[in-house]
Amino acid sequence: MAKMTPRKQASRLSIDDRTADILAAAREVISVKGYENVLVADIARQAGIVEGTIYRYFENKRDLLVKVAEVWFNEQLAVDSQLPMIHGTQNKLRHIAARTLQIIKSEPVLSRFMLMELRPDPNYRSTAFFEMNRRFTRETLQVCKDAIASGEFHADVSPALVRDMLHGCIEHRTWAFLRGEGDFSIDEISDGIATVVYRGMATQPASTDNAARIDAAVARLEAVATRLGGPSAA
Amino acid sequence: MAKMTPRKQASRLSIDDRTADILAAAREVISVKGYENVLVADIARQAGIVEGTIYRYFENKRDLLVKVAEVWFNEQLAVDSQLPMIHGTQNKLRHIAARTLQIIKSEPVLSRFMLMELRPDPNYRSTAFFEMNRRFTRETLQVCKDAIASGEFHADVSPALVRDMLHGCIEHRTWAFLRGEGDFSIDEISDGIATVVYRGMATQPASTDNAARIDAAVARLEAVATRLGGPSAA
DNA sequence: TTTGAAAGATGAATTGCATTCATTAGTCAA
DNA sequence: TTGACTAATGAATGCAATTCATCTTTCAAA
Numbered sequence: 001m002a003k004m005t006p007r008k009q010a011s012r013l014s015i016d017d018r019t020a021d022i023l024a025a026a027r028e029v030i031s032v033k034g035y036e037n038v039l040v041a042d043i044a045r046q047a048g049i050v051e052g053t054i055y056r057y058f059e060n061k062r063d064l065l066v067k068v069a070e071v072w073f074n075e076q077l078a079v080d081s082q083l084p085m086i087h088g089t090q091n092k093l094r095h096i097a098a099r100t101l102q103i104i105k106s107e108p109v110l111s112r113f114m115l116m117e118l119r120p121d122p123n124y125r126s127t128a129f130f131e132m133n134r135r136f137t138r139e140t141l142q143v144c145k146d147a148i149a150s151g152e153f154h155a156d157v158s159p160a161l162v163r164d165m166l167h168g169c170i171e172h173r174t175w176a177f178l179r180g181e182g183d184f185s186i187d188e189i190s191d192g193i194a195t196v197v198y199r200g201m202a203t204q205p206a207s208t209d210n211a212a213r214i215d216a217a218v219a220r221l222e223a224v225a226t227r228l229g230g231p232s233a234a
Numbered sequence: 235m236a237k238m239t240p241r242k243q244a245s246r247l248s249i250d251d252r253t254a255d256i257l258a259a260a261r262e263v264i265s266v267k268g269y270e271n272v273l274v275a276d277i278a279r280q281a282g283i284v285e286g287t288i289y290r291y292f293e294n295k296r297d298l299l300v301k302v303a304e305v306w307f308n309e310q311l312a313v314d315s316q317l318p319m320i321h322g323t324q325n326k327l328r329h330i331a332a333r334t335l336q337i338i339k340s341e342p343v344l345s346r347f348m349l350m351e352l353r354p355d356p357n358y359r360s361t362a363f364f365e366m367n368r369r370f371t372r373e374t375l376q377v378c379k380d381a382i383a384s385g386e387f388h389a390d391v392s393p394a395l396v397r398d399m400l401h402g403c404i405e406h407r408t409w410a411f412l413r414g415e416g417d418f419s420i421d422e423i424s425d426g427i428a429t430v431v432y433r434g435m436a437t438q439p440a441s442t443d444n445a446a447r448i449d450a451a452v453a454r455l456e457a458v459a460t461r462l463g464g465p466s467a468a
Numbered sequence: 469t470t471t472g473a474a475a476g477a478t479g480a481a482t483t484g485c486a487t488t489c490a491t492t493a494g495t496c497a498a
Numbered sequence: 499t500t501g502a503c504t505a506a507t508g509a510a511t512g513c514a515a516t517t518c519a520t521c522t523t524t525c526a527a528a
Binding site for chain 4: 008009011012039040041051052055060061
C-alpha cells in the first residue's frame with residue numbers, strides 16, 4: 001500500500017546499540033525541549049533515523065520516555081553508596097534528603113517527568129520504575145525501623161509515615177522549583193526535615209532542658225557518691 | 235467551506251447556564267471514565283450538545299478540565315470553616331491533615347487530576363487554581379507561624395518547610411491510594427503527621443515521660459546510695 | 469564472488485484526537 | 499412579522515502518534 005521514495009538508510013546497528021542511540025537521543029531532546037514538547041519525530045531526527053524505526057525498539061512513545069527515565073534513575077542509584085558510612089540517625093535522614101534534592105536540582109526536566117508522568121500512571125505500576133522507586137525510599141524506611149528497634153525512636157508513628165513525610169516534603173518543596181519559582185537551598189531543607197523528623201520521633205528529647213536536668217541529676221549523684229567515697233571522689 | 239446537514243439544535247441557554255451544564259457534564263464524564271480518557275466528544279454528548287459548541291464556552295479542553303477542578307475546589311473550601319474553632323496547635327494540624335485526606339478520599343478522580351495536571355503545569359501558573367492552592371496551604375503556614383510567635387514552636391525550622399512536610403506527606407501517602415494500592419486510615423495518618431510535626435517543633439517536650447523517668451531513676455539511685463552511705467544523706 | 473533469506477530501516481498512509489469556522493437555526497426586540 | 503443577533507452545528511482541518519507494505523543491508527552459504 002505504502003509507496004516508497006527510498007533514500008539512504010541509516011547504518012544498521014545491533015539491537016542494543018540502536019536502542020542505546022535512541023535512548024540517548026530522547027534524553028537529549030527531552031532535556032532541551034522539556035518532555036511535554038517532545039515529538040517522536042524530534043527523537044528520530046536526533047538519532048539519525050526515521051520515526052517508524054523507533055517503533056521497532058519501543059512499544060510506543062511513552063514506553064521510550066519511561067525507559068529514558070529508568071536509565072537515568074539507575075545512574076543515580078549507582079552513584080550514592082555513602083549511606084552505610086554515615087553514623088547517627090539524624091545525619092542519615094539529612095543525607096537521604098540532601099541526596100534526593102541534589103538529584104532533582106541536577107536534572108529538573110527528568111525529575112519533572114518522573115514525578116508527573118511515571119509515578120501516577122497505573123499502566124506502569126509493575127515496571128522497573130516502581131521497583132526503583134521502592135528501592136529509593138526503602139532506605140528511609142529502614143533508618144526509621146532501626147531507630148525504633150534500638151529505642152531511639154518512638155514506636156507510636158509508623159515508619160512508613162515518617163518516610164512519606166520526608167519524601168513528600170521534598171517533593172512538595174521541589175514542585176516550586178520545577179515550576180520555576182526560584183531556587184532552593186539543599187542544606188536548609190535537608191537540615192530542616194532531618195531536625196523536625198528526628199525531634200518528632202526521638203524518645204530522648206535533644207532539648208537543653210533535659211540536658212540541664214541530667215547534669216543536675218548527675219551532680220546530685222556525684223554528691224552522694226562523694227559523701228560515700230570520701231573527698232577523693234572526682 | 236463547511237457544508238451543513240442541519241439537525242435540531244439544542245435549546246439555547248444563557249451563557250452561565252450552558253457553561254454550568256458543560257461543567258457538570260464534564261465532571262460526570264471524568265468521574266466515570268477517569269480524566270485521562272475523557273474525550274471532548276464524550277463531554278459534548280453528556281451535555282446534549284456538539285463538540286464545537288464547547289469551544290464557545292471554553293478556550294480548549296484543558297481550560298474546561300481546569301474549570302471543573304476549580305468548581306470542585308471552591309466547593310471544598312466552602313465546606314470547612316471549623317479551623318478557627320479548634321484549639322491547640324497539634325489539634326489544628328491534625329484537623330488540617332484529616333480534612334485534606336477526607337477530600338482526597340471522597341473524590342479520588344478529581345484529586346488525581348488536581349495533583350497530576352494542575353499543579354505542575356506552567357501554563358496555568360497564574361490561574362485561580364494556584365490562588366486556591368495557596369489559600370489551602372496558607373492555614374498550615376499560619377498555624378506554624380502563630381506557634382512560633384507564641385514560643386510554642388522552635389524558630390529554627392522555617393514554617394514553610396513544616397507546611398511542606400504536612401502537605402507533602404499527605405500527597406505522598408495519597409498517591410498509593412490513587413494508584414489503587416489499597417485504602418488508608420485518615421485518623422492514623424493525620425494523627426501521625428500531627429504528632430511528629432508537633433513534637434518535632436515544640437519547644438516544650440510534650441511528654442513528661444522522660445523528665446519523670448530521669449527524676450525517678452535519680453531518686454532510686456539516691457535511695458540506694460543513701461542506704462549504702464547511711465541515714466545522713468539528704 | 470554470487471545469492472538469497474533474514475532482519476533492519478523506511479516513509480506514505482492511517483488513525484485518533486482536538487480544534488476551527490462557514491453555515492444554519494433559534495430568539496427576541498422592534 | 500421580520501430581521502438582526504447570536505448560539506449551535508458538524509464538516510473540514512490540523513497535528514501527532516502509530517502502522518505496515520516495501521525497500522535495503524547484511525551475511526552466511528553455495
